[in-house]
Amino acid sequence: xxxxxxxxxxSTAAHAVLIAYTIIALFPVLLIVMNSFKARNAIFRxxxxxxxPDTYDPxxxxxxxxxxxFLLYFQNSLIVTVGSLFFVILFGAMAAFALSExxxxxxxxxxxxxxxxxxxxxxxxTVAILQMMVASGLVNTLTALVLVYTxxxxxxxxxxxxxxxxxxxxxxKNAGRIDGLSEYRIFFRLxxxxxxxxxxxxxxxxxxxxxxxxxxxxxxxxxxGTKTVTLxxxxxxxxxxxxxNAVLAALSLAILPVLILYLVFSRQLIRGxxxxxxx
Amino acid sequence: MSSADTIRRPFRWHILVFLAPAILVYTAFMIVPxxxxxxxxxxxxxxxxxxxxxxxxxxxLFGDPRWSxxxxxxxxxxxxxxxxxxxxxxxxxxxxAALLSSPKLRFAALYRTAIFIPTILSFxxxxxxxxxxxxxxxxxxxxxxxxxxxxxxxxxxxGKEEHALTALSLISVWQFVGIxxxxxxxxxxxxxxxxxxAAECDGITGMAQFWKIKLPLILPSIGIISILTFVGNFNAxxxxxxxxxxxxxxxxxxxILGTFLYRAFFGFQLQLGDPNMGATIATMMFFIxxxxxxxxxxxxxxxxxxxxx
Numbered sequence: 040x041x042x043x044x045x046x047x048x049x050s051t052a053a054h055a056v057l058i059a060y061t062i063i064a065l066f067p068v069l070l071i072v073m074n075s076f077k078a079r080n081a082i083f084r085x086x087x088x089x090x091x092p093d094t095y096d097p098x099x100x101x102x103x104x105x106x107x108x109f110l111l112y113f114q115n116s117l118i119v120t121v122g123s124l125f126f127v128i129l130f131g132a133m134a135a136f137a138l139s140e141x142x143x144x145x146x147x148x149x150x151x152x153x154x155x156x157x158x159x160x161x162x163x164x165t166v167a168i169l170q171m172m173v174a175s176g177l178v179n180t181l182t183a184l185v186l187v188y189t190x191x192x193x194x195x196x197x198x199x200x201x202x203x204x205x206x207x208x209x210x211x212k213n214a215g216r217i218d219g220l221s222e223y224r225i226f227f228r229l230x231x232x233x234x235x236x237x238x239x240x241x242x243x244x245x246x247x248x249x250x251x252x253x254x255x256x257x258x259x260x261x262x263x264g265t266k267t268v269t270l271x272x273x274x275x276x277x278x279x280x281x282x283x284n285a286v287l288a289a290l291s292l293a294i295l296p297v298l299i300l301y302l303v304f305s306r307q308l309i310r311g312x313x314x315x316x317x318x
Numbered sequence: 319m320s321s322a323d324t325i326r327r328p329f330r331w332h333i334l335v336f337l338a339p340a341i342l343v344y345t346a347f348m349i350v351p352x353x354x355x356x357x358x359x360x361x362x363x364x365x366x367x368x369x370x371x372x373x374x375x376x377x378x379l380f381g382d383p384r385w386s387x388x389x390x391x392x393x394x395x396x397x398x399x400x401x402x403x404x405x406x407x408x409x410x411x412x413x414x415a416a417l418l419s420s421p422k423l424r425f426a427a428l429y430r431t432a433i434f435i436p437t438i439l440s441f442x443x444x445x446x447x448x449x450x451x452x453x454x455x456x457x458x459x460x461x462x463x464x465x466x467x468x469x470x471x472x473x474x475x476x477g478k479e480e481h482a483l484t485a486l487s488l489i490s491v492w493q494f495v496g497i498x499x500x501x502x503x504x505x506x507x508x509x510x511x512x513x514x515x516a517a518e519c520d521g522i523t524g525m526a527q528f529w530k531i532k533l534p535l536i537l538p539s540i541g542i543i544s545i546l547t548f549v550g551n552f553n554a555x556x557x558x559x560x561x562x563x564x565x566x567x568x569x570x571x572x573x574i575l576g577t578f579l580y581r582a583f584f585g586f587q588l589q590l591g592d593p594n595m596g597a598t599i600a601t602m603m604f605f606i607x608x609x610x611x612x613x614x615x616x617x618x619x620x621x622x623x624x625x626x627x
Contacts, residue, residue: 049420049524050420050422050423053417053420053423054423054424054425056413056414056417057414057417057418057425057429057433058429060410060414060429060433061429061432061433063492064432064433064435064436064492064495065432065435067436067447067448067451068435068436068439068447070447070450070451070458071443071447071450082456083456086456086457086458086461087458087461126339126343129339130339130340130343131340133335133336133337133339133340134336134337134339134340134341136336137332137333137336137337138337141330141333143330143333149337149341152341153340153341153344155349156344156348156349158545158549158607158608158611159352159604159607159608160549160553160607161347161348161351161352162553162555162576162600163352163355163553163600163601163603163604163607164348164350164351164352164354164355164600165351165355165583165596165600166351166354166355166358166583166593166596166597166600167350167351167352167353167354167355167358167597168347168351170354171347171350171351171354186343186346186347187347189343189347190343190344190346190347190348191347191348193340193343193344193348194344194348197340221332222332223332223335226336247437247438250440251438251439251440251441251442251556252556253440253441253442253556253559253560254555254556258584269440269441269442272440272442272443273442273560276442276446286446290442290443290446290447293440293442293443294439294443297438297439297440298435298438301434301435301438302431305431305434
């Protein structure tokens with residue numbers, strides 16, 4: 040690019056703004072994680088200093104482990120998130136393939152019908168969903184959550200993936216057909232591997248709201264055995280408001296898994312966004 | 319008509335197989351419940367029997383001062399919540415994206431990753447973290463403000479009726495600024511180099527280049543962000559619930575449609591839960607969101623000029 044857009048003054052200013060905002064973005068997170076390792080009076084006396092050997096105290100974590108059943112909550116969250124993700128991606132990719140590959144009557148109408156869900160939040164159907172789950176005996180099961188989240192994630196997944204699948208070359212698919220591959224094998228063997236970056240994007244966009252959701256776990260599965268981490272942390276915080284060590288430790292524990300997943304996926308995410316339907 | 323259409327093809331089962339699972343799950347757990355909500359709002363439980371009452375629930379919602387006051391309050395608060403997002407979140411997101419996309423910027427990936435981190439956090443964490451930071455008890459916020467000489471300006475914002483909603487809106491902005499940033503960033507990157515170079519040949523650089531060349535090109539993305547913000551905001555619930563509880567205190571000053579719906583449906587403390595009134599409120603939210611989306615689709619999107627390269 041030209042010199043005009045990269046003068047040192049300009050880039051210094053850009054860095055200053057970005058660094059300032061990065062601090063704003065990260066400060067609260069750091070504050071929580073840092074203080075969760077400190078003893079109670081150190082949390083209050085010097086909240087901004089990192090833990091030193093003097094002030095180090097993991098009492099918060101031991102309380103959390105002893106009181107809340109966090110391992111079980113983690114397991115529940117993981118099952119729900121991975122399960123929903125699997126079905127969203129599989130069903131979504133299949134539908135996206137059908138919509139982008141074949142011409143049939145009602146194609147665009149079906150596409151529109153599936154896209155409706157991007158705009159209208161599923162939450163507004165909560166009343167009826169709860170009744171349905173009560174009627175089918177699925178209240179307080181993880182299955183209920185997986186089903187609802189699958190429905191919730193499908194519209195966006197179909198929308199994004201069908202845009203991507205339009206870019207897969209017809210010649211390749213036709214070559215497969217001539218070689219006698221069935222339509223199913225063309226989909227699973229040829230097309231799916233080619234849209235992997237797009238699937239990663241969809242996975243992140245689908246995963247974050249599911250992992251973080253409070254509404255449906257609160258309504259559909261609030262029992263002890265089916266609590267997710269988000270709901271568990273919320274309830275735990277409510278009970279332990281004054282036990283700051285425990286609260287900070289619980290918050291840190293809830294931050295960590297998503298953070299790791301995000302860092303793992305973030306490369307793929309950028310690649311997916313910058314080359315895809317979202318733009 | 320092509321010849322393929324005149325010869326009757328065998329029924330292509332694979333299309334059905336590909337579409338069926340998605341359509342079934344989506345219809346059963348999204349469309350049917352939404353339709354159920356609409357239908358449910360027309361019924362009322364009289365002597366434990368669901369009875370059709372026409373638009374009576376809506377009459378109660380708008381006519382009964384106890385309901386209508388709460389509804390209008392929640393609706394206005396929700397509008398303010400949305401206005402703050404439009405005025406702060408989206409411009410800040412665009413600014414950050416514009417800075418990030420400037421060529422040869424070092425550490426761009428690092429900034430991008432860091433600024434997106436709040437977006438991946440759950441509301442439980444966000445709500446509680448900010449409650450701690452703004453709490454006069456722990457004293458992070460007062461301490462920070464006094465270090466820049468603004469000690470006198472500190473107030474327990476979340477506890478004051480006149481500031482609480484704005485404070486929560488800004489917290490939500492802090493959390494979600496990553497989304498407009500990412501989408502605008504992607505849009506900026508997709509502007510071809512030739513266009514930028516042509517502008518530079520004509521002597522349009524720096525700020526002028528952004529306003530005259532890039533901004534018009536990313537307007538469709540800004541439109542999409544606005545509508546996503548709108549749908550997200552009018553559907554918000556979690557942040558208010560985790561920070562202020564279902565009563566959306568102080569004195570309902572942070573009550574938005576989501577919390578109003580929650581209380582109507584499940585009841586809270588002195589209020590008894592009423593699924594039919596809950597469905598009525600959800601129906602109103604449905605129409606509000608639908609109206610917003612229609613305004614966007616017919617009034618704004620059709621006027622946006624799209625450029626193809």
